[in-house]
Amino acid sequence: xxxxxxxxxxxxxxxxxxxxxxxxxxxxxxxxxxxxxxxxxxxxxxxxxxxxxxxxxxxxxxxxxxxxxxxxxxxxxxxxxxxxxxxxxxxxxxxxxxxxxxxxxxxxxxxxxxxxxxxxxxxxxxxxxxxxxxxxxxxxxxxxxxxxxxxxxxxxxxxxxxxxxxxxxxxxxxxxxxxxxxxxxxxxxxxxxxxxxxxxxxxxxxxxxxxxxxxxxxxxxxxxxxxxxxxxxxxxxxxxxxxxxxxxxxxxxxxxxxxxxxxxxxxxxxxxxxxxxxxxxxxxxxxxxxxxxxxxxxxxxxxxxxxxxxxxxxxxxxxxxxxxxxxxxxxxxxxxxxxxxxxxxxxxxxxxxxxxxxxxxxxxxxxxxxxxxxxxxxxxxxxxxxxxxxxxxxxxxxxxxxxxxxxxxxxxxxxxxxxxxxxxxxxxxxxxxxxxxxxxxxxxxxxxxxxxxxxxxxxxxxxxxxxxxxxxxxxxxxxxxxxxx
Amino acid sequence: xxxxxxxxxxxxxxxxxxxxxxxxxxxxxxxxxxxxxxxxxxxxxxxxxxxxxxxxxxxxxxxxxxxxxxxxxxxxxxxxxxxxxxxxxxxxxxxxxxxxxxxxxxxxxxxxxxxxxxxxxxxxxxxxxxxxxxxxxxxxxxxxxxxxxxxxxxxxxxxxxxxxxxxxxxxxxxxxxxxxxxxxxxxxxxxxxxxxxxxxxxxxxxxxxxxxxxxxxxxxxx
Ligand SMILES: Cc1cc2nc3c(=O)[nH]c(=O)nc-3n(C[C@H](O)[C@H](O)[C@H](O)COP(=O)(O)OP(=O)(O)OC[C@H]3O[C@@H](n4cnc5c(N)ncnc54)[C@H](O)[C@@H]3O)c2cc1C
Numbered sequence: 051x052x053x054x055x056x057x058x059x060x061x062x063x064x065x066x067x068x069x070x071x072x073x074x075x076x077x078x079x080x081x082x083x084x085x086x087x088x089x090x091x092x093x094x095x096x097x098x099x100x101x102x103x104x105x106x107x108x109x110x111x112x113x114x115x116x117x118x119x120x121x122x123x124x125x126x127x128x129x130x131x132x133x134x135x136x137x138x139x140x141x142x143x144x145x146x147x148x149x150x151x152x153x154x155x156x157x158x159x160x161x162x163x164x165x166x167x168x169x170x171x172x173x174x175x176x177x178x179x180x181x182x183x184x185x186x187x188x189x190x191x192x193x194x195x196x197x198x199x200x201x202x203x204x205x206x207x208x209x210x211x212x213x214x215x216x217x218x219x220x221x222x223x224x225x226x227x228x229x230x231x232x233x234x235x236x237x238x239x240x241x242x243x244x245x246x247x248x249x250x251x252x253x254x255x256x257x258x259x260x261x262x263x264x265x266x267x268x269x270x271x272x273x274x275x276x277x278x279x280x281x282x283x284x285x286x287x288x289x290x291x292x293x294x295x296x297x298x299x300x301x302x303x304x305x306x307x308x309x310x311x312x313x314x315x316x317x318x319x320x321x322x323x324x325x326x327x328x329x330x331x332x333x334x335x336x337x338x339x340x341x342x343x344x345x346x347x348x349x350x351x352x353x354x355x356x357x358x359x360x361x362x363x364x365x366x367x368x369x370x371x372x373x374x375x376x377x378x379x380x381x382x383x384x385x386x387x388x389x390x391x392x393x394x395x396x397x398x399x400x401x402x403x404x405x406x407x408x409x410x411x412x413x414x415x416x417x418x419x420x421x422x423x424x425x426x427x428x429x430x431x432x433x434x435x436x437x438x439x440x441x442x443x444x445x446x447x448x449x450x451x452x453x454x455x456x457x458x459x460x461x462x463x464x465x466x467x468x469x470x471x472x473x474x475x476x477x478x479x480x481x482x483x484x485x486x487x488x489x490x491x492x493x494x495x496x497x498x499x500x501x502x503x504x505x506x507x508x509x510x511x512x513x514x515x516x517x518x519x520x521x522x523x524x525x526x527x528x529x530x531x532x533x534x535x
Numbered sequence: 536x537x538x539x540x541x542x543x544x545x546x547x548x549x550x551x552x553x554x555x556x557x558x559x560x561x562x563x564x565x566x567x568x569x570x571x572x573x574x575x576x577x578x579x580x581x582x583x584x585x586x587x588x589x590x591x592x593x594x595x596x597x598x599x600x601x602x603x604x605x606x607x608x609x610x611x612x613x614x615x616x617x618x619x620x621x622x623x624x625x626x627x628x629x630x631x632x633x634x635x636x637x638x639x640x641x642x643x644x645x646x647x648x649x650x651x652x653x654x655x656x657x658x659x660x661x662x663x664x665x666x667x668x669x670x671x672x673x674x675x676x677x678x679x680x681x682x683x684x685x686x687x688x689x690x691x692x693x694x695x696x697x698x699x700x701x702x703x704x705x706x707x708x709x710x711x712x713x714x715x716x717x718x719x720x721x722x723x724x725x726x727x728x729x730x731x732x733x734x735x736x737x738x739x740x741x742x743x744x745x746x747x748x749x750x751x752x753x754x755x756x757x
Contacts, residue, residue, distance in 0.1 A: 156717060157716070157717055199675065200675045200679075202673060206673070208711075208714075209714070210646070210650065211673065213649075213650075213679075213682070214646055214650050223734075227733070229731055229733075229734070230731075231731065235719055236716070236717055236718055236719050237719045237726075238636060238647070238686060238723070238724075238725040238726065239725065239726035239728050239730055240725075240726065240728050240729055240730035240731060240735060240753075241683060241686070241687055241691070241730075241731075241734075241735050241738060242636075242649060242682045242683060242685060242686055242687075242725070243731055243734055243735075245649060245679055245682025245683065245685070246678065246679050246680075246682055246683045248679065248682075249675050249678070249679050250678055250679070253678070263716060265713070265714055266713040266714075266715075267713070268710075268713045269713070289591060292591070292593065293590070293591050293703075294703070294705070295614070295703030295704070295705030295706050296705075296706070296707075297702075297703075297706055297710070297711075333710065334710065335707065335709055335710030335711065335712070335713065336709040336710065336712070338709065339707045339709040339710040340710070342707065343707065343710060395671040395672075395673050395674055396671065397589065397592040397594070397670060397671055398591070398592050398593075398672075399589070399591045399592050424673075427671075427672050427673045428592075428671060428672065428673070429673045462669070462670055462671070463669070463671050464669050464671050464673075464674040464676050465676050466674070466675050466676050467671070467673040467674060467675065468673065468675055469675075470675055471675075471676060471677065475676075479676070479677060482669075482676055482677075483666070483667070483676075483677060484665075484666065486659075486663035486664060486665050487665040487666055487667055487677075487680070488677070489663070490659060490663065490665045490667070490680055490742070491667075491677050491678040491680060493738075493741040493742065494678045494679075494680060494683060494738070494741075495678055496737070496741065497734050497737035497738045497741060498734060500737075509677060509678065510677060510678065
């Protein structure tokens with residue numbers, strides 16, 4: 051049945067957002083074929099970039115009436131392939147970047163999803179408050195993406211992750227309905243749909259605005275670099291600090307491989323290149339508590355075998371210590387054309403053992419694994435630089451990463467602490483969770499997105515979705531935007 | 536009731552027979568929420584005890600019927616605590632505290648139960664036993680069934696086991712004073728009402744297909 055003047059979805063989208071903001075040509079779509087994780091390339095059927103909340107609602111309603119699937123995307127810095135659109139519509143939200151309200155008296159701010167994390171904090175700085183979750187990608191990633199991934203960051207050890215800092219959100223459901231969840235005033239009523247939405251990786255719909263909790267800046271901050279000749283001494287110091295009751299604002303670990311890469315890059319931070327490992331430790335609070343806690347940290351590091359503990363004496367020195375950490379992934383990018391940043395969590399007492407295992411796995415696969423991670427939470431980031439053009443290397447990297455993930459699962463850990471499951475970690479979900487648990491996750495998704503049109507095929511393997519599998523005939527096949535209506 | 540399989544069997548049986556269940560911890564707060572339309576009680580009182588405590592990892596796992604008193608006393612021996620201090624009887628259970636998301640003064644600095652729970656075992660209305668989360672302090676693997684169950688007042692599943700974040704009592708107050716958050720009240724719980732009816736009812740249908748888990752306890756407002 052061919053209708054004479056079929057209007058394509060693309061044409062209707064153009065009518066909503068304007069010609070410039072619908073992309074269809076291969077050459078321009080290339081930029082959206084990956085996110086922060088190399089190795090995956092998926093071509094969207096087209097990309098659409100609404101410029102306002104109303105346009106976004108219109109776009110999603112159109113996609114709903116045509117049964118078209120879509121993938122919300124913020125800045126595309128995600129590290130699990132979550133924002134990849136495989137022949138479906140890519141819905142870019144970075145143009146929605148208004149800070150709608152800053153309410154210092156009530157310690158909250160409401161932002162559109164495309165607001166960049168660091169831009170919000172820049173805006174807040176003069177009020178002496180901040181939005182606490184600080185992914186290392188803060189200069190680029192969006193609050194919408196942070197909410198979707200339940201992002202963490204170095205300072206989440208003390209301050210908590212995104213979940214702990216979101217008060218409310220307006221969500222655009224995949225069927226086009228707009229829904230308020232949570233409570234700007236901090237009240238709690240009904241099922242915690244906000245809690246369920248945070249970390250839903252774009253599968254429950256689109257966050258149209260987000261109200262975040264603000265935190266007062268501490269009066270004092272102390273940052274120290276502890277230098278260790280043995281990895282095991284650094285992990286022992288980590289355990290000792292955690293056990294002592296001091297909760298550092300951040301407790302970050304970098305191994306020799308990472309230190310060298312950073313020091314050879316333009317982000318050189320003055321790290322000792324002969325150290326087997328360093329810890330970057332920050333405490334904050336009042337002047338007195340910070341001095342007292344730093345003294346505890348210093349002596350625990352020295353007792354654990356640190357060669358030196360150097361406390362930054364001024365802000366410039368402190369920022370320089372942090373710069374090396376925050377730019378470590380970027381620096382690793384210099385080693386080889388591609389870098390895979392892995393993310394896993396283990397109980398903190400297992401650090402020494404797991405790092406030895408990771409080292410051995412790297413050796414047996416002929417690969418160098420660089421470790422830079424949030425040691426205080428046991429949140430590992432083993433990274434491997436490689437050349438994606440070399441199939442043998444690609445296979446070895448893949449095998450090594452699988453072995454590392456399996457080791458973390460065996461140690462009682464998790465397959466992701468902050469980067470999400472996305473596409474990359476789907477195969478590990480069945481190793482971590484049994485079938486009833488995965489089926490329940492599908493049921494949760496089905497309440498928000500019964501047709502699986504929002505970010506299809508991510509987070510939970512489709513074969514784990516009983517209800518979804520039970521009635522395939524009942525569903526119209528999801529359409530592609532290029533299909534004529 | 537004792538153990539996941541026994542709870543699951545009881546729920547499956549009730550589901551098959553269409554018998555509504557009132558889910559109860561130690562019954563210290565039975566007038567909470569709207570009145571439950573059920574004659575039969577499923578009590579978790581005897582399903583108690585600490586299953587795993589890793590002081591150096593700062594995590595503890597306990598059965599739902601464990602009293603807050605027992606939890607507090609066990610952790611205090613290592614100078615540790617969990618940030619759960621709801622109003623009411625210290626012999627109230629951990630399961631009920633989490634199921635109602637009840638909080639006290641500690642919430643202003645440490646958050647409510649929703650910010651403390653790392654993992655759970657839950658028996659759903661269809662008798663499935665699920666284990667979302669884990670025993671690590673940071674975890675984003677999969678959709679967040681844990682937050683869904685916290686404060687759901689037993690209507691989406693019966694929580695049988697909970698893993699919590701543990702804190703040291705030696706932590707200095709003046710290092711966290713600036714983190715104090717505005718709370719609507721000094722103590723409270725998640726209101727048992729149905730808001731966002733479309734999604735909430737879809738969840739109820741999926742997680743309690745026979746309508747047997749604490750029916751009536753959630754007020755309808757929409
Ligand atoms: C160098 C580097 C360092 C990093 N460091 C950290 C770190 O320390 N901690 C950490 O947690 N992560 C880190 N990341 C990962 C990444 O930055 C975070 O996951 C971030 O939250 C993603 O934000 P984004 O805007 O780029 O989202 P995208 O990559 O565009 O999207 C990520 C997911 O969010 C969904 N999404 C985006 N916007 C919305 C919306 N408005 N509504 C619904 N769903 C949406 C997408 O569908 C996708 O599933 C790092 C990445 C890089 C490249």
